[in-house]
Amino acid sequence: MPVNCTNLIRTRRISPRKKSKDRAQGVVEIRATRFLQKLTFGRVLTTANFCLLQTSPPIGAQRTLFLLIAMSKQIFEEDDLTSSEELQSWVATYCQLFGHEFFAQIPAEYIEDDFNLTGLAAIVPYYREALDMILDYDFDSEEETKPADKQSQLPLIEHSAELLYGLIHQRFILTKQGLGLMAAKFESGQFGKCPRVLCEQMPLLPMGRHDQPGKETVRLYCACCNDIYLPSSSKYLNIDGSFFGTSFPGMFLKVFPEVARMINNRTQNGQFELKCFGFKVNEVSASGSRMRWLRMRPQTEAEIAEYEQCEFGAPSEVDGSSKETMVSDDQSMS
Amino acid sequence: MPQEEEYTSDSGSDFTEYWIDWFLGTKGNEYFCDIDFEYITDRFNLTGLSTEVNRISAAIDIITDNAKIEGQPAEVKEQLEYNARFLYGLVHARYIITQRGLAKMLEKYRNGDFGYCPRVYCKLQPLLPVGLNDSPRLQPVKLYCPRCEDLYNPKSSRHAAIDGAFFGSSFPAMFFQAYPHLVPTHPTERYVPKVFGFQLHEYAKLARWQAVQRQKTEARLYELGVPVDNCPGGYVDPQEGEEEPVKSAQ
Ligand SMILES: [Zn+2]
Ligand SMILES: [Zn+2]
Numbered sequence: 001m002p003v004n005c006t007n008l009i010r011t012r013r014i015s016p017r018k019k020s021k022d023r024a025q026g027v028v029e030i031r032a033t034r035f036l037q038k039l040t041f042g043r044v045l046t047t048a049n050f051c052l053l054q055t056s057p058p059i060g061a062q063r064t065l066f067l068l069i070a071m072s073k074q075i076f077e078e079d080d081l082t083s084s085e086e087l088q089s090w091v092a093t094y095c096q097l098f099g100h101e102f103f104a105q106i107p108a109e110y111i112e113d114d115f116n117l118t119g120l121a122a123i124v125p126y127y128r129e130a131l132d133m134i135l136d137y138d139f140d141s142e143e144e145t146k147p148a149d150k151q152s153q154l155p156l157i158e159h160s161a162e163l164l165y166g167l168i169h170q171r172f173i174l175t176k177q178g179l180g181l182m183a184a185k186f187e188s189g190q191f192g193k194c195p196r197v198l199c200e201q202m203p204l205l206p207m208g209r210h211d212q213p214g215k216e217t218v219r220l221y222c223a224c225c226n227d228i229y230l231p232s233s234s235k236y237l238n239i240d241g242s243f244f245g246t247s248f249p250g251m252f253l254k255v256f257p258e259v260a261r262m263i264n265n266r267t268q269n270g271q272f273e274l275k276c277f278g279f280k281v282n283e284v285s286a287s288g289s290r291m292r293w294l295r296m297r298p299q300t301e302a303e304i305a306e307y308e309q310c311e312f313g314a315p316s317e318v319d320g321s322s323k324e325t326m327v328s329d330d331q332s333m334s
Numbered sequence: 335m336p337q338e339e340e341y342t343s344d345s346g347s348d349f350t351e352y353w354i355d356w357f358l359g360t361k362g363n364e365y366f367c368d369i370d371f372e373y374i375t376d377r378f379n380l381t382g383l384s385t386e387v388n389r390i391s392a393a394i395d396i397i398t399d400n401a402k403i404e405g406q407p408a409e410v411k412e413q414l415e416y417n418a419r420f421l422y423g424l425v426h427a428r429y430i431i432t433q434r435g436l437a438k439m440l441e442k443y444r445n446g447d448f449g450y451c452p453r454v455y456c457k458l459q460p461l462l463p464v465g466l467n468d469s470p471r472l473q474p475v476k477l478y479c480p481r482c483e484d485l486y487n488p489k490s491s492r493h494a495a496i497d498g499a500f501f502g503s504s505f506p507a508m509f510f511q512a513y514p515h516l517v518p519t520h521p522t523e524r525y526v527p528k529v530f531g532f533q534l535h536e537y538a539k540l541a542r543w544q545a546v547q548r549q550k551t552e553a554r555l556y557e558l559g560v561p562v563d564n565c566p567g568g569y570v571d572p573q574e575g576e577e578e579p580v581k582s583a584q
Contacts (some may be wrong), residue, residue: 022566225484253537286510287506287507290551290567298543311454314546315546
């Protein structure tokens with residue numbers, strides 16, 4: 001396929017806050033460099049040759065050719081490691097890091113839309129710089145003004161970029177597109193499988209118990225046993241739960257009712273019961289069954305009728321009587 | 335099987351080591367405890383195992399370091415080693431429900447050698463190994479959490495491949511019969527999926543019904559004179575203020 005020279009240098013939409021001319025120019029150059037890095041040196045030459053033959057004002061094309069060759073030479077003569085690292089966007093690199101397997105890649109368009117970032121500037125320090133980093137905007141121009149300052153702040157900005165990405169992620173995975181990306185990961189079991197034996201390898205969903213960052217690390221929700229688990233690998237111990245948020249599993253269940261079918265096949269498995277030489281442990285003993293209720297589902301007609309009574313609250317007869325008498329009797333006993 | 339290779343490659347390397355020490359030190363065998371020599375050498379304890387293990391006397395000799403298998407051809411050696419490990423496993427299931435065996439497993443339980451419950455509300459409750467069958471070669475070992483009273487798969491694939499019969503189906507029940515004071519309390523706290531702070535209706539409904547079932551159990555136990563408030567085997571409610579107030583709606 002012929003590559004158009006003008007397309008090479010074309011950049012994607014630059015958001016309004018990058019209006020300064022120098023800045024735009026910087027972004028254009030960065031994009032062109034990135035594109036060239038993706039091509040092999042040989043391909044650049046053939047592309048350039050092709051442009052030379054195809055474009056109508058030959059001098060313009062020639063100048064482009066020289067520019068291309070000069071740029072690519074410079075790039076390929078540079079340290080191979082640094083150039084290959086720069087091939088990828090910040091987002092792609094971040095999502096491929098060890099332990100970052102749970103993250104979906106947020107498209108740049110979503111991040112560039114200021115509406116999706118409402119309120120985040122107040123939570124994330126170095127917000128502007130962090131956003132620039134996530135979007136791969138170059139901040140050379142600012143570096144000229146205060147280089148030493150910038151250099152010392154870099155680790156802080158990197159940390160802020162991770163925080164910002166996580167908080168955008170929390171919102172993004174609730175959108176149609178985000179849910180779609182997460183569903184693909186769910187289906188391929190990338191969030192792990194439920195450790196509970198009777199859940200039979202049910203795929204899990206990442207979630208947080210808080211929407212504010214810094215409170216707790218990521219937890220995993222199993223729709224089959226309706227419970228939450230710690231990730232099995234310690235590599236997820238530094239992933240903040242708020243980067244997935246409290247609403248994600250609930251939203252997922254609402255949007256993909258087919259998950260319910262996966263659950264129904266598994267809830268027929270019954271429950272585990274502790275046995276001693278084939279006999280059930282007596283309920284009266286301390287190790288007797290006390291947690292059956294947690295995994296119970298209404299089966300018999302009476303149970304289903306009782307379940308229907310729970311529509312808008314616990315049925316009062318059971319709720320009131322047992323608890324209250326127990327408390328009062330307890331006091332009289334002691 | 336990769337594990338088989340590892341056993342055989344490790345075994346010849348250290349002549350001075352006891353077989354049991356080598357076995358317990360092999361990666362993947364962390365769930366096993368050290369069986370007393372006297373227990374293994376007492377034929378009474380091995381009653382019925384000769385039908386399960388080929389050449390049981392040779393296997394006993396290997397376990398008790400009474401036989402050198404170095405001179406044997408590789409296949410024979412491997413078979414003998416396999417028999418020895420298999421016998422050790424079956425004897426282990428019997429040993430860990432004896433008084434001494436239970437005490438050794440208690441130490442391992444306290445060390446967290448069997449791992450911790452992955453369920454968030456169980457707050458890192460140590461687990462106990464359990465078999466779903468007492469006959470070998472049927473199902474691998476599972477882990478029992480006494481807090482949520484449920485079964486979990488071991489995290490590591492090495493552990494997940496161990497025969498469940500090497501621990502037996504009665505072990506956790508025997509363990510807590512021997513140490514009733516160690517039965518943990520059961521948290522009543524549970525998870526209900528939420529969207530923007532609102533619980534999903536169907537799930538909230540099921541949770542309410544399940545809470546009714548728990549209250550029934552509490553009431554029944556109370557009738558029987560069994561204490562159920564914050565004591566071994568009793569219930570604990572979530573600490574106040576820990577759980578955010580939940581808006582109940584669609
Ligand atoms: Zn589950
Ligand atoms: Zn548990």
